[in-house]
Amino acid sequence: MSTWLSRQTLARKQAVWAWIFLAVPIVYFTAVRFWPAVDAFSLSLSRWNLVGPRHFVGLENYRHLAADPVFWQVLGNTFEYLALGLPISLFLAFVIAYQLDRVRTGQGVLRALYFLPHLTTATAMAWVWRWFYQPAPVGLFNGWLSLFGIAQQPFLRSTAQALPAVLVPAIWAALGFQVVIFLAGLKAIPRSYYEAAEIDGAGSWQILREITLPLLLPSFVFLFITTSIGLLRIFDLVYNITAGGEGGPLNATKPLVLSIYQSAFARMDMGTASAQTVILFVILLAISLLQMRLLRQR
Amino acid sequence: MASVTLRGIRKAFDRTEIIKGIDLDIADKEFVVFVGPSGCGKSTLLRLIAGLEDVSAGEILIDGRVVNNTAPKDRNIAMVFQSYALYPHMTVARNMGFGLRAAKTPTSEIDRRVGEAAAMLGLESLLQRRPGELSGGQRQRVAMGRAIVRDPEVFLFDEPLSNLDAQLRNQVRTDIKKLHQQVRTTSIYVTHDQVEAMTLADRIVLLRDGRIEQVGTPIELFTCPANRFVARFIGSPSMNIIPAQIDDNEIVLPWMRLPTPPLATRPTDGRIELGIRPDDLLTGAACHSVPEAYRFTAEVRVVEPMGAESQLIVSVGGQDLQLRLMGRLFPKPGERIACALDPAELHVFDATTGVAIGQRHISLQ
Known part of the structure; x- marks a missing residue:
């Protein structure tokens, strides 16, 4: 091998070495990630309980899902997480980053504080927030409400309030990463742009609209995609914050990934679980393609 | 058009004094060049006149009016930045009209003035391009166009030629001189290049370490230098x-x-x-x-x-x-x-x- 290698051009040699190093992750990803992912497509057309033989059933699993009102509720929940969480979290993150960028003193400390939740495990966070939402005198929020004589709120026990209540810690956890990305985007805008605008007499609104926001577009698109994917895949927070990990009350907070988990590992119905996985895959793919097209238009 | 007067100007960042007492009178229509080695305070002095930094002591007068506490936009100045500071997502026309839009000028008036400036600088065919599609020299001219469009009382240039190659630099230098002879607007120009200073200036202000070493015409400084x-x-x-x-x-x-x-x-x-x-x-x-x-x-x-x-x-x-x-x-x-x-x-x-x-x-x- 060494004689064969020594006869190759420099670029060829570098390529050979690169492939040697890449071989290990390629084998790993093929065996552990890509193959099961591809297999999920065929599994979604089968009936299988993890131990017995697989039976091909055609589109039976999909038909079954389409007829299931709980599945439609779960799909609705999933999009509700997205539709509420995406605009709120991006807006908050931008406002925080924009203000943080103007602060000179203590910027590092504040940035670290905002980033901290990003480092915390979702499970620990979910249990802390679960405690926050308890009735008084245990729960923090209801404790405050009673302090001001405001009526107690059911939060996680109400079908109307539960989903937003789950979303709040999700947004809070995502904020740190988003703020850091926005801050990096803001810092990449040359100071001279703002100085030139200042001399030209532009007001802060014109500067924001005509300079800051357009130049921050790449950061926005990046966070749009990553946050969308994160919200569509929400699972561990819901699993840990709702009673028994059921996504309740009455499936009010259950997202698609939790439903997949329950199909697969509570009901041992691998076919339905895979069918839902394929649906989630199609949704994620569609959203990513749409956003990439939006980006390319600019 | 206006005169610019500096009286006892000092500027310190934290505890480091950058400008250590500058007195200077710049006459109406004059082209004055601040020149000196890097770190002499010439750019800081320009930024003080622009209002991008506050003076620590002293007075700045534009057209006889003290402007220490006047916002940059109300000083009636225009500045050409070393980096040009052109907005990459706007066309040349929108870049040049930015200041006029900020001043709520009617669209027809903006178009007319942008058109005039573009004609003066030979930019007519480039108005719909973005800065990324322009050469260095063209970008430099757009930056000057943006300053001209506003018809200011004072032009401030912060090392406008330092990003151009040597040949282009000579050409644009001549263009700037022609432009000044045409519009006669009071101009303050910062450079570290003594050749630029000699060729452009009506008067040179030679700075070192936050102080003026000598002020005079290029020939005065060349023939009668005040010190080594x-x-x-x-x-x-x-x-x-x-x-x-x-x-x-x-x-x-x-x-x-x-x-x-x-x-x-x-x-x-x-x-x-x-x-x-x-x-x-x-x-x-x-x-x-x-x-x-x-x-x-x-x-x-x-x-x-x-x-x-x-x-x-x-x-x-x-x-x-x-x-x-x-x-x-x-x-x-x-x-x-x-x-x-x-x-x-x-x-x-x-x-x-x-x-x-x-x-x-x-x-x-």
């Missing part, structure tokens, strides 16, 4: 500085003695420095035009042919001297050539303080 620093900074190649001693009526150089020229003062220790520009070091037949006492022979060390002329480094008495030889013929290294100091062009500096004490300063005083 100005003498070395202005002119290329730099002036030769020769350590010397005044002994009764003679100046003692390492290799010869000269009659002492009239001096404004005499340093008490007699230590002086003699300055002579490379162009005023005569060689060959030209030596016969000066008295015998100023002639000597020197050994050629380095020859740098430039085409129409050559730059020589010659050595005499352990001292290297730079001189310029016109014409296409030049000696070889190691040859000995006849040289002479032009007595009318000698500069004398106090060796301790560096202040000029030679004959020109007597006539000026």
Whole structure:
């Protein structure tokens, strides 16, 4: 091998070495990630309980899902997480980053504080927030409400309030990463742009609209995609914050990934679980393609 | 159009003082260049005039009005940045009209003024392009266009040519001079390049370490530098500085003695420095035009042919001297050539303080 290698051009040699190093992750990803992912497509057309033989059933699993009102509720929940969480979290993150960028003193400390939740495990966070939402005198929020004589709120026990209540810690956890990305985007805008605008007499609104926001577009698109994917895949927070990990009350907070988990590992119905996985895959793919097209238009 | 006056300007960042007391009057329609080595405070001074930084002490007047607490937009100035500061997501036309849009100028008026400025700078065909699609020189012109469109009372230029290659720099320099002759707007121009300063300025302000070393026309600074620093900074190649001693009526150089020229003062220790520009070091037949006492022979060390002329480094008495030889013929290294100091062009500096004490300063005083 060494004689064969020594006869190759420099670029060829570098390529050979690169492939040697890449071989290990390629084998790993093929065996552990890509193959099961591809297999999920065929599994979604089968009936299988993890131990017995697989039976091909055609589109039976999909038909079954389409007829299931709980599945439609779960799909609705999933999009509700997205539709509420995406605009709120991006807006908050931008406002925080924009203000943080103007602060000179203590910027590092504040940035670290905002980033901290990003480092915390979702499970620990979910249990802390679960405690926050308890009735008084245990729960923090209801404790405050009673302090001001405001009526107690059911939060996680109400079908109307539960989903937003789950979303709040999700947004809070995502904020740190988003703020850091926005801050990096803001810092990449040359100071001279703002100085030139200042001399030209532009007001802060014109500067924001005509300079800051357009130049921050790449950061926005990046966070749009990553946050969308994160919200569509929400699972561990819901699993840990709702009673028994059921996504309740009455499936009010259950997202698609939790439903997949329950199909697969509570009901041992691998076919339905895979069918839902394929649906989630199609949704994620569609959203990513749409956003990439939006980006390319600019 | 307006005059600009600086009175006792000081500027400190944290505890470091960058500008250490500047007084200056800039007349209406004048083109003034701030020049100096990096870190001399020239850009800071420009930013103080623009209002991008607050002064720590002193007053800035534009058109006789104190503007210390006036926002940049209300100072009626326009600035061309070193980086041009063109917005990458806007077309050339939108970039140039940005300030007018900020001032809520009617669209038809914006179009007219952008069109006029574009015509003046030859940018008509580029108005719908984005800055990323332009060459460096074109971007530079758009930056100037954005300043012109606003029809300000004062133009501020912050090293506008430093991002251009040498050839383009000469061309744009000429364009800026033409432009000023056309619009006659008071202009303040910052550069570290003494050639730019010499060619563009009505008056040069030479700064060092936050203070003014000398103010004057380019020719004044070239012919009557107030001190050794100005003498070395202005002119290329730099002036030769020769350590010397005044002994009764003679100046003692390492290799010869000269009659002492009239001096404004005499340093008490007699230590002086003699300055002579490379162009005023005569060689060959030209030596016969000066008295015998100023002639000597020197050994050629380095020859740098430039085409129409050559730059020589010659050595005499352990001292290297730079001189310029016109014409296409030049000696070889190691040859000995006849040289002479032009007595009318000698500069004398106090060796301790560096202040000029030679004959020109007597006539000026």
